[in-house]
Amino acid sequence: MVIKRPNPFTKLALILFFLVITTFNPPHLGLADEEDPDFYDLDETPPILSNVAKSSKTRLLVSHYKRIRKGMRCHVEGYNICNGVWANNKTSLLHCCKKHCRNILGDKNNCGRCGHKCGFGQRCCGGVCTYVGFNPSHCGKCNKKCENGVKCEYGYCGYA
Known part of the structure; x- marks a missing residue:
């Protein structure tokens, strides 16, 4: 049995093809990430925190989590801080998807609901x-x- 070696030009062409595909990312094809802010400014207090008795610990949590970093973990100190919370003047709706805060109005991997990919x-x-x-x-x-x-x-x- 004879094993035929691939043509070196074929290898080079494949390498160049994959290099171009991975580096060329035109925004008009919808491949580039949407201009999503690095932080979400909450329009309201997270419901889980507003329902908790106003101890010094919860007051600190409420004041600290008026601004949430994109992709932040959801469960902080036993509270889910981004489950159905509006942010950025009602342009973002945050939900806890796989333990991270996601904007279901603009995240192509969680569009409309967690796990729904575009x-x-x-x-x-x-x-x-x-x-x-x-x-x-x-x-x-x-x-x-x-x-x-x-x-x-x-x-x-x-x-x-």
């Missing part, structure tokens, strides 16, 4: 997986509207 070319716009390549209301990214009569093509308004 497909290729989609972004999570307001909790709904949306194809942004040809959608005139979400052209290239969420909430980027094209002018009346202008088509959204390949993530750009009036591409052609």
Whole structure:
């Protein structure tokens, strides 16, 4: 039995292909991460903390967790601090997904609910997986509207 060695040019072509694919990440294809803030400023006190008796420990927790870091662990000192909490003037809705705070209105891996992933070319716009390549209301990214009569093509308004 003779084993044929692969052509070195084939190897090189495959390496270059994967290098280009992993480094080239055009935003109009929906592959780049949405511009999500590093911190969420809570619009309200987390319900679990507002229902707890106002001891000095809970007052400290409430004042400390008015601002939550993106991806922060949910369970702090026995309390779930981001379960259904609105943030950033009602533009973010935080839920505890796999022990971390996630914005289910804009996280493509937890869109609308924990664990619901958006497909290729989609972004999570307001909790709904949306194809942004040809959608005139979400052209290239969420909430980027094209002018009346202008088509959204390949993530750009009036591409052609």
